[in-house]
Amino acid sequence: MAQANTSQVLSNRAQDVSNATAANLMWDILSDIWCPSTNPGGYVNVGVAENGLMHDELLKYINTKLELPAKYLTYNDGGGGSTRLRSAVSQFLNRHLHPVKPLEADQLVITNGVSSAIGHVSWAFADPGEGILLGRPYYGTFIPDLSQRPQSTVVPVNFEDVDPLGPKAVEKYEKALLEFQQSTGQRVKALMLCHPHNPLGRCYPRDVIIELMKLCQKYQIHLISDEIYALSVWDNTIDQHPPPVKFESALSIDPNGIIDPRLVHALWGMSKDFGANGIRLGVIISQHNIDFHNALKGISLYSYPSGISDHLTALILEDSQFTESYIQQNQKKLSDLYAYTATYVKNHGIEYATGCNAAFFLWVNLGKKYRELHPELSEDEEIGEKVMSQLLKHRVFLASGALFGSEKSGWFRIVFSQPRDILEEALKRILAALQD
Known part of the structure; x- marks a missing residue:
């Protein structure tokens, strides 16, 4: 034939x-x-x-601690991660991200990697053809993560000679938003940050995040802060220009008077801070948007984390000394x-x-x-x-x-x-x- x-x-x-x-x-x-x-x-x-x-350190810990209970061979608590894991992640991130309002387990959705999390937020916030702002240079895989399956349109933001992480960059985001909406007739529905930044290796200053929040509030679009490198922050001992900025999570900024809290979301995962890309475990954090969580429950089957990854991650994050x-x-x-x-x-x-x-x-x-x-x-x-x-x-x-x-x-x-x-x-x- x-x-x-x-x-x-x-x-x-x-x-x-x-x-x-x-x-x-x-x-x-x-x-x-x-x-x-x-x-x-x-x-x-x-x-x-x-x-x-x-x-070596992580494997030594895992290989002496891991003992898998039978329930992790079942569907356990559902596609959004076990209650135990979501509690462990929320307590761990409360210590390190210092959110204004402490995270609770039901404000988190666990996914099989942060790429799945990115796809989910794109699917939930933008219809096919609608825009998501993304500053240049950007993490290259943001493009397929945001657009390939959800069919949203990535709107690259040009900065020319403006610092992409500086206060003048906010004007460039607004310019890109208006140009996209005027040229296509489609709305921009979200702004995606990589904070700390990939590939520039810097953190957004707190005042710049606040101004971006105000921009999102002005146009009623979502702010998504991908904080997958949040704990991989270190001392720069050899060059100090521009002055290195300490990391402050978007969740640590009080939204009162700045942005509708339903529009603020963060992502985190085990891949970078724990050098464990192969564990395939990501987290979507949204503290004030119940409709978003209900939507994620409906599609969590497609990003169900492995029971082994679920148990292993909880085991690691519950051990604060380690x-x-x-x-x-x-x-x-x-x-x-x-x-x-x-x-x-x-x-x-x-x-x-x-x-x-x-x-x-x-x-x-x-x-x-x-x-x-x-x-x-x-x-x-x-x-x-x-x-x-x-x-x-x-x-x-x-x-x-x-x-x-x-x-x-x-x-x-x-x-x-x-x-x-x-x-x-x-x-x-x-x-x-x-x-x-």
Whole structure:
């Protein structure tokens, strides 16, 4: 029997995703990771936002504590997470996010990762075609998370020479909102923040969050604060401009007189602060919107967390002595590795975005350095693609600024939350790629 044409057996949306997946190198890279002894020809991966610095400590804890009760082999308390887990998460986040009003278990919905949580808020707040504001540069996977299944429209916000996390950025959000609504006839329904910021590695100042809340109130749109890096905040010991800002959760701001509290929501998860992407556990926090919670109950089946992840996460977060020690050690390691990486690129004349104090990222201008080393290049040549091809040739993977909506070509994100030997090998290959 003749094989059917793909266009006849897939929907248009599935075919679009199939085409995009075929062009995505990341899955090939993850299956061919460098190891000096077993796979010396593999890729050195400093492009995926994972934190492997504390795996030994976390595994030691898990492997001595985990004993799974039988109820976690059942549907337990439903698709939004067990009562025990939601209580553990709320108590843990009360200690660390300092919400104005303490979190309660019924104000949380647990999902199988924060990507599912992002998809849920997009689905719940915006109809197909309606807009969600997202400042540039942004975490690249926000785009499919917000739009692929919910079919909302991501509205990128351009800042030009304005600090994306500064007070003047608020005007840019409003401009993007008005232009989208006037040009499409569709409404903007939400504003998405990554706080702390991926890929810039900084925290939004409290006064800027307040002004963004006022903007959301003015247009009656939701503020979604993705705080997945909330506890991965550390001391910057080598560069102080712009001055590093301490992390303050959107939930720690009293909405009275600023914004309808039904419009304020936060996200968190185990992937980054606990270096546990594979646990696949995220949290949606909404303290004042019962209709939103009722809607999430209706779709929680599609993001049901594993019973093992549910039990394991509760076990970890209930142990405050362990989590306090873990967080402090992790923050110290992140601080040290940021200093090492930033010093390395600075000593080799590579521009980077300074003033970081959060997450795992150094935002570097490899395109500028490449042009300096290769003056024969035409100014019209797309420098980001040229550098990316050089990096892959040298078997090192970084995330390109093009995937993050960077307003300027040539910027890349280095993930420095790596064991020292991997980071050293990656930086050596990056330098070789630029010099080649």
